Amino acid sequence: MARANHSxxxxxxxxxxxxxxxxxxxxxxxxxxxxxxxxxxxxxFSFYLLFTNEGRCVRTRNSLEEGLSLVVILNDVFTPxxxxxxxxxxxxxxxxxxxxxxxxxxxxxxxxxxxQRRVEMYQWVEYGDSRDYEEDGExxxxxxxxxxxxxxxxxxxxxxxxxxxxxxxxxxxAVESFVxxxxxxxxGHFHLSK
Numbered sequence: 001m002a003r004a005n006h007s008x009x010x011x012x013x014x015x016x017x018x019x020x021x022x023x024x025x026x027x028x029x030x031x032x033x034x035x036x037x038x039x040x041x042x043x044x045f046s047f048y049l050l051f052t053n054e055g056r057c058v059r060t061r062n063s064l065e066e067g068l069s070l071v072v073i074l075n076d077v078f079t080p081x082x083x084x085x086x087x088x089x090x091x092x093x094x095x096x097x098x099x100x101x102x103x104x105x106x107x108x109x110x111x112x113x114x115x116q117r118r119v120e121m122y123q124w125v126e127y128g129d130s131r132d133y134e135e136d137g138e139x140x141x142x143x144x145x146x147x148x149x150x151x152x153x154x155x156x157x158x159x160x161x162x163x164x165x166x167x168x169x170x171x172x173x174a175v176e177s178f179v180x181x182x183x184x185x186x187x188g189h190f191h192l193s194k
Contacts, residue, residue: 012147014163020139077188091190097182105175113185117178120151124158124167153177 072084074091101115102108108115130143147167158169185192 012166014145016143016145016162018141018143020141022134022137022139077190080189091187093187095185095187095192097185099182099184101180101182103178103180105178113182115178115180117175118153119173119175119177120153121155121170121173122149122151123156123169124148124161125150125152125156126158126161126167128162 067088070088072087072089074084074089077091077093095113097111097113100109100111103115103117105117124147127146127148128143129146130141132139132141134140143162145162147161147163155172156169158164158167161167181194183194
């Protein structure tokens with residue numbers, strides 16, 4: 001059974017019903033017992049996780065407080081002082097780079113620390129909403145599939161759709177996303193690592 005909905009937007013829907021035999025008493029009992037044992041083990045394991053997580057939290061807080069007490073605040077980013085070598089310092093200033101970053105597809109060259117091209121493609125997306133019910137002693141699953149066109153930054157594989165015909169997406173992006181990060185970045189006379 002399939003229905004199409006054309007309400008002025010790019011949305012298409014249809015319904016699919018699958019039938020399974022109803023599980024017997026012993027099968028249901030086995031599934032319940034297994035789930036109960038897994039739940040009990042997870043409950044007991046949660047106490048161990050909670051205890052170790054609290055210990056890590058205390059150690060992290062103590063090390064952060066120690067680090068904060070040792071921080072040297074730098075007011076001048078253009079004059080490094082030898083007495084601050086090997087110390088934890090805090091500084092604030094503008095990031096600078098001498099080498100421009102280049103986007104090869106569009107020929108853009110700019111003096112920035114990071115250049116990012118984010119690409120999205122308008123394509124079909126499938127959504128499925130299922131509900132289970134019993135009819136004539138059989139367990140049935142009714143799945144309502146809907147298709148909508150959306151902007152996505154990754155390719156949506158339409159070959160896995162329940163109904164690919166009329167909802168086909170390209171297999172690759174026409175232009176890929178791109179990120180370039182400057183290798184030599186400084187704040188005043190302080191050179192930053194990656």
